[in-house]
Amino acid sequence: MTAAPVTAADTVATSLPSLAPAAWARLGAHPVPAIEARGLRRTFGTMVAVDALDLTVERGEIYGFLGPNGAGKSTSVRMLCTLLRPTGGRATVAGFDVVRDATQVRLRVGVALQEAALDAGQSGRELLELQARLFALPGSSARRRIAELIELVDLGDAIDRRVATYSGGMRRRLDLALALVHEPEVIFLDEPTTGLDPVSRRQVWTEVRRLNEHEGVTIFLTTQYLEEADALAGRVGIISGGRLVVEGTPDELKRSVGRDLVVVTIDGEMTPAHEALRALDLVERCEAMGDELVAAVASGPAAVPRIASALDGLPLTIREISVRRPSLDDVFLEVTGARIGASAAAVR
Secondary structure, three states: OOOOOOOHHHHHHHHOOOOOHHHHHHHOOOOOOOEEEEEEEEEEOOEEEEEEEEEEEOOOOEEEEEOOOOOOHHHHHHHHOOOOOOOEEEEEEOOEEOOOOHHHHHHHEEEEOOOOOOOOOOEHHHHHHHHHHHOOOOHHHHHHHHHHHHHHHOOHHHHHOEHHHOOHHHHHHHHHHHHHOOOOOEEEEEOOOOOOOHHHHHHHHHHHHHHHHHHOOEEEEEEOOHHHHHHHOOEEEEEEOOEEEEEEOHHHHHHHHOOEEEEEEEEEOHHHHHHHHHOOOOEEEEEEEOOEEEEEEOOHHHHHHHHHHHHOOOOEEEEEEEEEOOOHHHHHHHHHOOOOOOOHHHHO
8 A cells, every 4th residue: 555645744743743633724734834945145235134044944833043133033034024025035935935925925924023013002902903904804703813812812801901001021922912813824923032031931932832832823933042942942043144054953953062061160260270171182162151161071970070180279269060961052152153142243
């Protein structure tokens, strides 16, 4: 008996087993990715913001797009959601070309950019009703959808209060709801938790997971928060200098670094300690960050005694030595030469 062909929906199913039945019905067996870019490029005068971006995001994925400020994340998002015309290359979203079929793309995407443009004088419900009218939803459909979204983003009685009274986290969740009124296939979240406190950030994470797991929405998430990408994204791409330099699952990327990290916290002179560890043959790379030295080694437990011995006698006190596995920040350092918190100019 001939085996059935593997579809794009089958690929999604292997990575998103928790999708609700209604979400699977919305996904269907689409033969094309949710997002596909080939050689996508954008220049501003002589400055190249995005340089030959090749990218594929399957339907039903949460894709994390990492990079420092100025690396090209927001410019990429603006091109993919038709707010900015590419200088070169091509891209499709939900199967439609972002230049030739821009109107079709806009009908199928939701966008929540870094700054939520909300009228503070209106209530959350009024803004949702306005959005429904702008997308020409019939009255009964609009009321049903608004009720669903109020429950989804958990705004409760606050939905009838003026937006001026909302916290930053509540504004973010309302912005997500507005982007979902027309039931988009793809939603772009451009640094959705920037400036939020840890509690509000985790509330937004919860809503993002719900959107993906229960509504089957493909989510393209740009962020500078590595913990956020690790917690939410099935796959991650790192952009540096306008180019996609590496991508994979968070675990794959962390394993690719392939080394243990010995972290030494000290009180005292950092420079001689840094030089002493860099001189050790077992240390492949050593960084000084605040009061910590981070040394990349093949085997952390085996390296600890030699590292402690190398620091003995120097004008310092060792407060702590620990061994940890690589993080996404370590991956970023490996492929770009700088931490994600650095400016794009420092990475180039």
